[in-house]
Amino acid sequence: MPSTSTGALGPTIAIATCPEARPVDEDAPLLLAALAARGATASEQDWTDRDVQWGGFDLVVVRSTWDYASRRDEFVAWSRRVGAVTRLANPAPVITWNTDKHYLLDLASDGVPTVPTSFLDPTPDADRAGxxxxxxxxxxxxxxxxxxxxxxxxxxxxxxxxxxxIDPSSIDRAAEHAIAILRSGRxxxxxxxxxxxxxxxxxGLVFxxxxxxxxxxxxxxxRVDAGTVDGLFAPEDITPREPTDEQLVVAAGALDAARRRTGSELLYARVDLLVEPTGRSVVLELELTEPSFFLHTDADAAGRAAAAIVTAATSA
Ligand SMILES: Nc1ncnc2c1ncn2[C@@H]1O[C@H](COP(=O)(O)OP(=O)(O)O)[C@@H](O)[C@H]1O
Ligand SMILES: [Mg+2]
Structure with a gap:
């Protein structure tokens, strides 16, 4: 394991990932190259690998840990363990708050425009009729x-x-789907x-x-009633876009709310917005855990990400 080092050798940085993500995480090669260009020693590490000495890194950056959804408790516990022995970004309080989309209720109550969302929580007597x-x-x-x-x-x-x-049977199909989610403990x-x-x-706006x-x-x-995703994520069509002033304001409000809720600074953030029929931009997701940055959509994005990471790794 690398020893903690700053100064001439540059900081040591772990990019936390998972085995399935390694071959498909398109940000990782760009980020690793940009970090190397800034003198950092960065390497990918699987968050589930028990042999990794996280405390040996100056900074652990959570990136493509995309398999956590079925084991969130384990993932949150991991973030707390790592955060106790070195700097973790984003920090454990952020990971804890942000890995459950109930945070949308917090954003809404903090005045951030969000997609209207209703939750059904798992209970022992949850059934299809309910x-x-x-x-x-x-x-x-x-x-x-x-x-x-x-x-x-x-x-x-x-x-x-x-x-x-249009299709009254959609209520039954949605109920069946909801029950399957509840049975998975979510x-x-x-x-x-x-x-x-x-x-x-x-x-998506990246900060x-x-x-x-x-x-x-x-x-x-x-698509209506189309099947679920087979792999780690659905194939996506991504292109560069200029945000509007309104989108920038909504995104900044979401980041402010997250900082207040978690008491933490955010090394990275992605705010995903949709548009309501009224034309208003609303938050679909605030991604503070493992968002793709889509660094390839902007020639300078990898450099900006690496600069922020190196600063975080070498700050007092
Ligand atoms: N309320 C919605 N209206 C329109 N599209 C949606 C809505 N919720 C989800 N989607 C579609 O499903 C995708 C995944 O949903 P999302 O809420 O982003 O969850 P996650 O990315 O965490 O799986 C979105 O990128 C979007 O294309
Ligand atoms: Mg999403």
């Missing part, structure tokens, strides 16, 4: 809707359902399907050390 009653009471009859797990990444276990007025979430995503896509770096457009991912 789940169907929740869906029927929550989904607008004339609007398509999405059911997904509160702990999730890469659009896994995420389904789009038709408006109940809460289920229901949101209106914001169909502006079909044309405008989703906008390093609190400063806006770049933004991208992500094409729509869900």
């Amino acid at each position: 789940a169907a009653a929740w869906v029927a009471a929550t989904a607008a009859p004339d609007t398509g809707f999405v059911v997904k797990p509160a702990v999730s990444a890469g659009a896994r276990d995420t389904f789009r359902h038709a408006a109940p007025d 809460s289920a979430m229901l949101q209106p399907y914001l169909d502006t995503v079909d044309d405008e896509g989703e906008t 390093f050390a609190g400063r806006f770096s770049h933004a991208f457009r992500k094409g729509a991912l869900l």
